[in-house]
Amino acid sequence: MTSSAKSANRPGVGWALLFVAPATVGLVALYLWPFLSTFVKSFQDVPAFGPATYTGLDNYAELAGDGEVWQAFGNSALYTVLVLLGIPLAVVLAALIEQVSRGRSVYRVLFFLPVVTLPVAVGMVWRFIYNGDFGLLNYVLSWFGVDGHYWVADPRFTIYAFAAVGVWMGLGINLIILGAGLQAIPKAVYEASALDGAGRVRQFFHITVPLLSPSIFFVTILTVIAALQMFDLIFIMLRSVNNTALADSKTIVYLFYEKAFVQFQQGYGAAIAIVLLIVIMIATALQFRLQRSWVFYG
């Protein structure tokens, strides 16, 4: 008798299968199946309707020579790097909030609000803030005698403008995760270091940051993945009738959307999605490799 047959005879296995069924069915139907079908499509020429034809690696070959794809990857990479700058900011803010003795949760709620706000609403509000003629940002800059720009209509600035929103939107989640990490650091460590004469700043760099590094690492992983998938901001903020910055500001997921759903090239879109998946996997693997040198598991 094989081991699997043995286990199938054990009482309760049927129940166990029944209990995991909803999750498994959901996983297969909502993740595994779409992934496989995307993978298959990436080797096909898929018209809007009607039968697909296999074209082997044609989509990938076209993609490698497509300047638009490279530019989109470049934009996504720049955006990701800029959004990562928000992590040190989140660490500092988390440490500061931790110092607050009363009303800590008020701060947390304030920073968390953007996370639970509809991205569409966020995009609209920022579109107004960034408006070159009537925007809030340029108005505030004018107080200091600074000439503003067309932040989301000038391709030189769009990615930076998105990144500022991305940092702001990501702050809430990061603060929650980092805040939880901070609370896990024993108070005794701080007390001991204070007795040894360490100041606040020194404590921050020599206790808080190293002991928080597992949380920082986790936040970094999440941030990179989310940043590489950025789509909604560009979708809301650049989709006016003909925004002249759009051609130069597309992110990789935006390009995927455009190819697959606007231009009816689903096979090509699928290939872009697969390449993005590989890029995310490599980026994440790389981070796991690098973490050995800086993450401290006390």
Added chain:
Amino acid sequence: MRHTWTAALAVAATLLTACSSGSTGGSTGEAAPAGEKVTLTYANWSEDQAPAMEQIATEFQKENPNITVKVQTLPWPEYWSTLQVGAAGGTAPDAFWMLADHFREYAKGGALIDLSDTVKTAGIDMTAYPKAVSDSYTYEGKIFALPKDFDTNGIWYNKALFDAAGVTYPDDTWGWQQVQDAAKKLTDPAKGVWGIAAPIDAQGGYYNTILQAGGGIIKPGGTASDFAGPEAVAGLKFWTDLQKAGVSPTLKQLSDTEAVSMFESQKVAMYFSGAYWALRFHKNADLKGKVDVAPLPQGVKRATVTSGIGNAGYAGSKHPEELKKFLVFLGGAKAAEIQAATGTVLPAYKGTQQPWLDSMPEFKLQVFIDAIDYSVPLPVAGNTAEWQGLAAQYLAPAWDGVKPVEEAAKEYQAAVDEVLAKQ
């Protein structure tokens, strides 16, 4: 009508869809009808028009108590991805709005129900629709959608700004030069007022001027474009000259704040666009008594592009007979009259436009109907959405004045031809 309902509208729609999509008007009548009860879905992308669509559905249900019609309103960008995925996957709405530039892909892919026989048996007179519109929903000799509405273009202008600058209002005697001259006189940098909005707008803008210059946009046969010919270049120059003269907001400004919003906030005095803005301007209290419309100026000749929404049905619908019945109703006089009376749009059905004219008497809306006589169908060829999407990218340098128009036009033409060659 396609790209004009974009970002702002789409976002507003996103926020509002939840509220509206649940409310389908009308009960299914008192007497229990013979035959099984059937529910049809009818998708559109316009919050502005949704109430009229509900009213049409209710009217249809009165005549067909066994059929319930659910009106679905989706935001513009989501509309097309939902429809495409639904049509490919078997879950598309039964009836839905279609546009000329998307139509060909759907018809070619067999996603639309063929209405050719229905038109014959129901005795529909196809000449009741503007030919330019009904032609654009015919594919390989078969009819796949009945025109719902149509739009031609005119000059929307702000009378208050014209009065302030002492410029006479545009009328049917105007040629290109008059527009250029008036735009200069109307521009007042101190007040932040521009004479005209000159965005990179195909349907409301350069398609019309290219045609007025005697050019074509797509060469006969649909396998090559004609953006670089001397007539087309002249048509494009009409707009780049306005930019060069500084009588329009820059492209960047128009990217941030769409031309129609600029017009509504009374920052621009003239705006070339379609009939579909009438209701919005009519409802805008700030513009009361200040706005009117005139025919497009003449170039070498008169011309305007025209297009319209078509009502199409899904080939995979579970209730094809009921669906055809509904589509016939949507293409008929009663549905047109409801649209006209609510001021929603200019209905395509001949003779039903009067209530639309009467609903907003402050505008000379007859301009749009008169324009049918010199209207040309919106150019479509190959994967239209793809090559149209390239326009802003290739033409912007000409608008910004950093590249000669001839050169930008040549590059755009090459890019369009490359897309067309893929067919």
